[in-house]
Amino acid sequence: xxxxxxxxxxAPALADETxxxxxxxxxxxxxxxxxxxxxxxxxxxxxxxxxxx
Numbered sequence: 001x002x003x004x005x006x007x008x009x010x011a012p013a014l015a016d017e018t019x020x021x022x023x024x025x026x027x028x029x030x031x032x033x034x035x036x037x038x039x040x041x042x043x044x045x046x047x048x049x050x051x052x053x
Contacts, residue, residue: 023049 027045035041 020046020049 024042024045027049028042033041033044035044
């Protein structure tokens, strides 16, 4: 049976603001999308990251 270390924090990792900013930067850098100007790409990714929490 595989055991996993306990969580350092009781909050989900994506709820941490620093983690969210790093994830957003990574998405913007490595997964370029075109939104046809309706919304800035950073806004779209931020919404998707918050939905993932």
